Amino acid sequence: MAAHRGLPGAAVALLSVFLAIAIIYLSEQGLSADGPALATSWAAAPPAAARLNNSLAPSAPGPPAGGAVDGNARAAAVAACRSFACLRAAHKLPAGAARFNFPHAMIVGFPKCATTSLYAYLAAHPQAIASQPKEPNYFMRCRNAPNATAAAAAAAACPGGEADYLQRAMKLDEAALVHKLKKAAFEGSTVYSTGKKGFVTAEAIAADLRRELPWLKLVMAVREPMTQAFSGRVHTASYLSRPRDKWPPWFTLQNHDACLLRFAAGNATMGRCVLEFVEAGMSRNTFLLKQWMGQWPREQLHVMQYENFTGPAAAAGPLSDLQLFLGLDPSLAPRELPREHARRDAHPEGWPIKKGELERLLALIRPEAESTAAELERRGYTRAEHWLAPWRRIWKAALATCSPGGDCRVVL
Numbered sequence: 001m002a003a004h005r006g007l008p009g010a011a012v013a014l015l016s017v018f019l020a021i022a023i024i025y026l027s028e029q030g031l032s033a034d035g036p037a038l039a040t041s042w043a044a045a046p047p048a049a050a051r052l053n054n055s056l057a058p059s060a061p062g063p064p065a066g067g068a069v070d071g072n073a074r075a076a077a078v079a080a081c082r083s084f085a086c087l088r089a090a091h092k093l094p095a096g097a098a099r100f101n102f103p104h105a106m107i108v109g110f111p112k113c114a115t116t117s118l119y120a121y122l123a124a125h126p127q128a129i130a131s132q133p134k135e136p137n138y139f140m141r142c143r144n145a146p147n148a149t150a151a152a153a154a155a156a157a158c159p160g161g162e163a164d165y166l167q168r169a170m171k172l173d174e175a176a177l178v179h180k181l182k183k184a185a186f187e188g189s190t191v192y193s194t195g196k197k198g199f200v201t202a203e204a205i206a207a208d209l210r211r212e213l214p215w216l217k218l219v220m221a222v223r224e225p226m227t228q229a230f231s232g233r234v235h236t237a238s239y240l241s242r243p244r245d246k247w248p249p250w251f252t253l254q255n256h257d258a259c260l261l262r263f264a265a266g267n268a269t270m271g272r273c274v275l276e277f278v279e280a281g282m283s284r285n286t287f288l289l290k291q292w293m294g295q296w297p298r299e300q301l302h303v304m305q306y307e308n309f310t311g312p313a314a315a316a317g318p319l320s321d322l323q324l325f326l327g328l329d330p331s332l333a334p335r336e337l338p339r340e341h342a343r344r345d346a347h348p349e350g351w352p353i354k355k356g357e358l359e360r361l362l363a364l365i366r367p368e369a370e371s372t373a374a375e376l377e378r379r380g381y382t383r384a385e386h387w388l389a390p391w392r393r394i395w396k397a398a399l400a401t402c403s404p405g406g407d408c409r410v411v412l
């Protein structure tokens with residue numbers, strides 16, 4: 001409190017009360033995602049420098065002008081926390097020298113959209129602290145169970161509760177004690193974006209995160225839905241090609257996986273299985289994205305298009321924007337996005353699908369993709385046609401592979 005030296009005690013007390021009220025007021029004002037969409041256009045997004053300086057917004061305004069609040073009071077308070085309620089109270093304290101909230105960010109989606117590569121890319125940033133593992137899945141595995149039996153199973157599976165999640169997965173000591181919140185702790189549980197069928201909905205997870213850690217910065221990578229569905233089905237098929245006792249322990253066979261068993265036995269094509277998957281209402285990422293946009297404000301939800309951030313000029317464009325959104329310095333970032341979890345290399349020729357199946361698949365996917373693009377434009381994220389252009393190219397390219405006999409391929 002060096003800046004207060006020379007002020008009478010009563011003035012300091014008055015200033016502190018005013019500051020606390022202002023912080024609480026600001027933190028509560030910043031939390032509503034239910035209001036009307038931003039009327040601004042995509043061009044009106046805050047300039048990069050402003051976004052960088054704003055890494056703690058909205059719940060954690062920086063120290064007031066004049067440096068009246070100093071030191072590491074918030075970092076010390078966070079370091080002592082073992083629960084989300086404690087973190088919320090700690091975040092009401094002035095940020096002081098802290099640069100980031102804790103936890104600061106999550107890559108919440110979507111599966112098969114290069115999220116492992118994004119996680120590895122950020123993990124290599126000197127100002128970031130990556131969770132261990134990439135996907136702790138805490139808000140799906142340990143909370144939000146739909147009934148008492150599931151809740152009891154979740155409690156048994158997560159005996160350490162919030163404290164364990166914060167300490168072990170999110171590395172609270174490292175972030176708050178060692179680095180005094182000058183590094184950004186993040187995780188990458190992509191199941192949060194989708195929820196788990198019959199267990200917990202994405203909507204419930206989005207609401208839970210907002211209630212418990214309202215300052216979070218969320219990153220959502222979105223891929224063209226057809227290729228994303230192929231990538232996902234190919235991944236699941238890799239489990240089913242093994243003997244049952246070699247399936248991952250968390251994997252449970254669902255109705256919509258029946259086609260993959262036929263595929264493994266040589267009785268169905270991957271194209272057929274993707275169609276059945278989408279017909280079963282799975283792979284609805286573009287629909288889910290709309291839900292997340294409705295529950296989290298734009299300043300805290302960063303949407304990245306897979307086809308864009310895996311493209312040639314990504315480092316200076318979307319990857320740099322990602323770091324500015326997170327409050328990281330892009331000049332310290334790794335030069336390139338790595339390429340993790342790539343399965344397509346084993347099938348460069350792509351996957352067979354009948355023309356009728358492909359047309360049906362596109363008829364299911366296209367309207368929702370277009371509606372989501374319109375929503376992205378309405379909320380000021382991007383121009384709908386700009387978003388859809390690479391996806392339209394993918395759809396056209398798939399149809400262009402069809403032979404006169406109606407045999408087509410989807411190349412990932």
Ligand SMILES: Nc1ncnc2c1ncn2[C@@H]1O[C@H](COP(=O)(O)OS(=O)(=O)O)[C@@H](OP(=O)(O)O)[C@H]1O
Binds near residue numbers: 113231339
């Ligand atoms: N740098 C880069 N460029 C282009 N594509 C990339 C890159 N990094 C990852 N990928 C592709 O992303 C797919 C894996 O995504 P995820 O890591 O999110 O998968 S997972 O949900 O965590 O299993 C997987 O897609 P498919 O190979 O089509 O299955 C990866 O190849």
